[in-house]
Amino acid sequence: MIADFGYGILVVTFLLSLYSVGAAVLGALNKSTAIVESARRAMLLTWPLLTLSSLALIYLLVNNHYEVEFVYQVTSRSMPTYLKITALWGGQSGSLVFWSWLMSAFASLVTLRKWDRDREFLPWVIAVASLTMAFFLAMNVLFENPFARFWQTAAGVEAYTFKPANALPFAPQDGRGLNPLLRHIGMVIHPPMLYLGFVSFVIPYAFAIAALITGRTDDRWIRLTRRWTLWAWLFLALGLVLGGRWAYDVLGWGGYWGWDPVEVAAFIPWLIGTAFLHSVMIQEKRGMFKQWNMFLIVLTYCAVIYGTFVTRSGLLSSVHAFAQSAIGPMFAVYLSLISIGSVALIIWRWGDLSSDIELKSVFSRESLFLINNFLFLTLAFICYLGMNFPLVAEIITNQRVTVGPIWYERITAPLFAALMFLMGVAPLSAWGNSTLRTLGRAIWKPAVVSLGITTVLFFTYTRNAIALTGFFLVSFVILVSLYEYWRGARARQTSQGENFFVAFWKLTARNPRRYGGYFVHISMMLMAIGILGIELFQVETQGTVQVDQSINLGGYTVKYKDIAQFPGPDGRQVTRAVVSVYQGDQYISELHPRIDYYFESQQSMTIPGQRPTLKDDLYILLVAWEPVSTAGATFKIFVNPLINWLWIGSILFSAGILIAALIPDRSRAAVREKKSVQVAQTSAAD
Amino acid sequence: MKRYPLISLLVLILALGITGTVLAQDVRPTDDEVNAIAKQLYCPVCENTPLDVCPTEACREWREQIRAMLAEGKSEEEIKQFFVEYYGARVLSEPPRQGFNWVIYIVPPLVILAGAGILFMGLRKWVTPDDPGHDRGAKEAPGTADEENEYLARIEKELLGKD
Numbered sequence: 001m002i003a004d005f006g007y008g009i010l011v012v013t014f015l016l017s018l019y020s021v022g023a024a025v026l027g028a029l030n031k032s033t034a035i036v037e038s039a040r041r042a043m044l045l046t047w048p049l050l051t052l053s054s055l056a057l058i059y060l061l062v063n064n065h066y067e068v069e070f071v072y073q074v075t076s077r078s079m080p081t082y083l084k085i086t087a088l089w090g091g092q093s094g095s096l097v098f099w100s101w102l103m104s105a106f107a108s109l110v111t112l113r114k115w116d117r118d119r120e121f122l123p124w125v126i127a128v129a130s131l132t133m134a135f136f137l138a139m140n141v142l143f144e145n146p147f148a149r150f151w152q153t154a155a156g157v158e159a160y161t162f163k164p165a166n167a168l169p170f171a172p173q174d175g176r177g178l179n180p181l182l183r184h185i186g187m188v189i190h191p192p193m194l195y196l197g198f199v200s201f202v203i204p205y206a207f208a209i210a211a212l213i214t215g216r217t218d219d220r221w222i223r224l225t226r227r228w229t230l231w232a233w234l235f236l237a238l239g240l241v242l243g244g245r246w247a248y249d250v251l252g253w254g255g256y257w258g259w260d261p262v263e264v265a266a267f268i269p270w271l272i273g274t275a276f277l278h279s280v281m282i283q284e285k286r287g288m289f290k291q292w293n294m295f296l297i298v299l300t301y302c303a304v305i306y307g308t309f310v311t312r313s314g315l316l317s318s319v320h321a322f323a324q325s326a327i328g329p330m331f332a333v334y335l336s337l338i339s340i341g342s343v344a345l346i347i348w349r350w351g352d353l354s355s356d357i358e359l360k361s362v363f364s365r366e367s368l369f370l371i372n373n374f375l376f377l378t379l380a381f382i383c384y385l386g387m388n389f390p391l392v393a394e395i396i397t398n399q400r401v402t403v404g405p406i407w408y409e410r411i412t413a414p415l416f417a418a419l420m421f422l423m424g425v426a427p428l429s430a431w432g433n434s435t436l437r438t439l440g441r442a443i444w445k446p447a448v449v450s451l452g453i454t455t456v457l458f459f460t461y462t463r464n465a466i467a468l469t470g471f472f473l474v475s476f477v478i479l480v481s482l483y484e485y486w487r488g489a490r491a492r493q494t495s496q497g498e499n500f501f502v503a504f505w506k507l508t509a510r511n512p513r514r515y516g517g518y519f520v521h522i523s524m525m526l527m528a529i530g531i532l533g534i535e536l537f538q539v540e541t542q543g544t545v546q547v548d549q550s551i552n553l554g555g556y557t558v559k560y561k562d563i564a565q566f567p568g569p570d571g572r573q574v575t576r577a578v579v580s581v582y583q584g585d586q587y588i589s590e591l592h593p594r595i596d597y598y599f600e601s602q603q604s605m606t607i608p609g610q611r612p613t614l615k616d617d618l619y620i621l622l623v624a625w626e627p628v629s630t631a632g633a634t635f636k637i638f639v640n641p642l643i644n645w646l647w648i649g650s651i652l653f654s655a656g657i658l659i660a661a662l663i664p665d666r667s668r669a670a671v672r673e674k675k676s677v678q679v680a681q682t683s684a685a686d
Numbered sequence: 687m688k689r690y691p692l693i694s695l696l697v698l699i700l701a702l703g704i705t706g707t708v709l710a711q712d713v714r715p716t717d718d719e720v721n722a723i724a725k726q727l728y729c730p731v732c733e734n735t736p737l738d739v740c741p742t743e744a745c746r747e748w749r750e751q752i753r754a755m756l757a758e759g760k761s762e763e764e765i766k767q768f769f770v771e772y773y774g775a776r777v778l779s780e781p782p783r784q785g786f787n788w789v790i791y792i793v794p795p796l797v798i799l800a801g802a803g804i805l806f807m808g809l810r811k812w813v814t815p816d817d818p819g820h821d822r823g824a825k826e827a828p829g830t831a832d833e834e835n836e837y838l839a840r841i842e843k844e845l846l847g848k849d
Contacts (some may be wrong), residue, residue, distance in 0.1 A: 108706065205772065251739075253736070253739035254739075254741065258734065258736075260733075260734045314808070357811075358812045358814060359812045359814070360813070360814070361813060362813055367809060370808070370809070374801050377801070378798055380792075385793060385794065387789065389781070389789070390776075391791050393781065393786060393787065396784050396786050397785065397787075399775055400774060400776040401775050401776055401778070401780075401781035401787060402734065402736075402775075402776050402777070402778060402781070403780060404728065404736075404779035404781050406779050407779075407781075407790070411795075416800075540718075541718050542718055543716070543717055543718075598737055606741070624741050625741050625742075625745075632715070636717075
């Protein structure tokens with residue numbers, strides 16, 4: 001009953017979003033505000049409808065309705081309620097519903113804004129957002145119905161949306177339960193964050209398409225969607241970081257990022273989005289590279305759809321899984337149509353989008369942003385190649401290969417280093433004009449200090465050339481960013497007579513994007529410290545010891561004290577070891593690495609005992625595949641130097657984006673006024 | 687094909703250290719010696735999981751296989767070769783450098799070079815050195831004697847919204 005209701009609503013919403021696309025286009029072509037308004041209302045209705053449908057699914061999840069296939073797959077009686085609710089995005093069909101729900105929320109938010117000056121965009125923004133939503137809903141309605149129920153037929157038990165002839169309802173007693181690896185707070189938050197990021201990028205894309213169709217190709221669409229882009233970027237980054245943290249806490253391999261195709265698929269939109277985030281500033285400041293920005297946002301949108309596609313269709317695990325999945329080909333068709341359509345629009349408007357490209361110097365801010373774009377896009381391309389290569393190789397040579405971290409690291413490391421260098425140089429350059437001389441004068445002080453820091457590190461910490469280069473770049477970027485804050489604040493101090501702290505705050509408030517951006521740069525560098533630390537200096541050992549015996553690693557002594565086995569919550573058996581940690585002779589703490597075994601899924605999960613400090617992270621695993629007793633337990637121990645800077649950096653990083661996205665940019669109001677005067681003058685001249 | 691030269695070295699040193707204390711007089715290759723090789727191989731059945739961390743029973747046996755081969759005195763290369771012959775090239779952490787696989791090694795440097803080339807050509811075409819009579823679109827005043835003052839002026843201008 002509830003299942004039929006939920007499915008019915010999905011069908012209605014699907015039809016409604018199709019109507020919304022049609023009405024929006026018709027209204028725009030006929031210049032009929034009434035039809036456009038009808039499209040807008042249809043779109044506004046999708047959110048409450050999808051909320052109802054999601055609630056229906058959540059009701060089924062929470063109340064153990066195992067006759068519904070999706071509920072059976074992702075929940076079980078022993079799971080706590082909050083996990084049953086979040087199991088909504090624990091499987092394919094549910095996560096598609098969740099995707100559409102977020103899309104409808106964002107699209108509604110956008111259509112509710114004041115449109116006075118931008119009326120002509122409205123129908124096209126509605127059309128693009130509704131089309132995207134219709135596509136995702138189509139997948140639910142036609143192929144991946146989360147409300148499909150089990151039916152007992154002569155052939156056996158199968159899940160169908162509608163009752164087959166001569167079939168009886170079938171309800172299993174208990175569900176299979178969510179994969180234990182996914183029962184972690186990181187995994188509860190990680191998918192929604194990624195989806196939020198993905199969905200928010202649809203909005204700038206919708207505006208870009210609207211700008212192309214209406215021919216309003218000035219930077220209005222960029223200004224209107226600047227915040228959406230920042231939010232999208234933040235959510236995507238948070239999604240990636242949370243995924244990394246989850247891997248670190250749960251997967252038990254002492255790392256946070258394995259260049260797995262699924263990770264890479266989410267990383268690509270972020271890379272292209274970062275290029276876009278920077279290059280729109282060139283258009284805003286100098287009115288150049290309009291075609292390029294259009295191209296970038298189209299590419300970002302395609303990367304978002306492709307990212308969802310590869311993680312949802314099983315394309316990358318093997319060609320055969322892809323061929324069996326019904327939604328794979330649908331995605332392929334949609335992606336082709338969207339990319340061809342968007343590129344065709346850009347070509348159609350090529351003339352309107354062209355602008356006189358005039359750079360005063362290779363060292364100007366805009367030239368450096370171009371180099372930034374080149375590096376980010378190259379990185380995105382390399383990720384795309386690495387991610388898809390196993391598939392292509394399987395098709396061509398009929399032999400499967402693995403493209404592991406070693407390949408990615410070798411090829412991306414120099415590009416990341418170049419980006420860091422650029423991050424150090426670009427803030428010191430000026431829009432319009434910078435010469436090597438002006439840049440050199442600004443750079444030498446931070447460069448000398450960084451060199452000093454690197455020298456100290458050479459004598460005290462490491463002789464590794466890669467690490468030293470990395471640490472030099474990190475300190476260079478941090479110093480340049482701080483120097484910029486300081487110079488700016490001092491300038492205000494002199495000109496406005498404010499004290500340093502007031503000047504500092506007003507500076508940030510005046511140009512939140514720039515100073516928020518520098519904050520993000522600094523945080524990124526803290527993250528880089530963590531990455532350099534774990535990549536270059538991680539040490540590990542594995543050994544079997546008896547109670548009171550110990551293992552030494554990286555200056556730590558880990559002594560096996562005790563072991564206990566007891567039933568845990570959520571239908572698991574916990575095997576928990578107690579180890580004492582000593583540094584030299586000094587006792588520091590007691591850690592509890594454990595193995596949680598889930599009976600229902602016959603899967604175990606290794607939870608490390610961790611001792612995080614700013615210097616390193618002692619990370620102890622109880623090896624799950626070896627027998628454990630007081631007579632012998634096998635421990636795998638990692639010392640991960642500096643890793644915690646990665647997490648600290650990612651928290652600060654979010655703060656930087658919040659500064660850039662939340663503080664209203666007061667300097668822009670003036671710019672906008674000036675721009676519109678200019679535009680008026682130009683058109684008068686034409 | 688050293689994967690992590692530094693880490694391998696450290697692992698080796700540690701392995702020697704532990705051999706001396708924990709597993710004295712044991713000729714059985716240590717877990718660290720086994721993992722040093724398993725780390726470079728991928729689980730033949732699971733997706734993208736290095737063999738040293740894969741919890742499945744099959745992988746446990748494969749690690750024991752490595753241990754047995756090490757005890758027989760097989761070299762790292764021989765062991766890796768053995769796994770490739772049995773389970774295919776997918777057990778290696780990157781595609782073997784042969785045939786079609788060269789694509790993945792040749793394309794990225796080519797793309798970087800081509801991109802850099804295009805960028806260079808573009809910059810050469812677009813960059814017109816400043817010339818006072820042709821200064822449309824320039825936001826900043828051309829270089830003055832005192833760079834610091836120029837910077838302060840720029841910041842003030844930007845902050846007052848005159849940029």
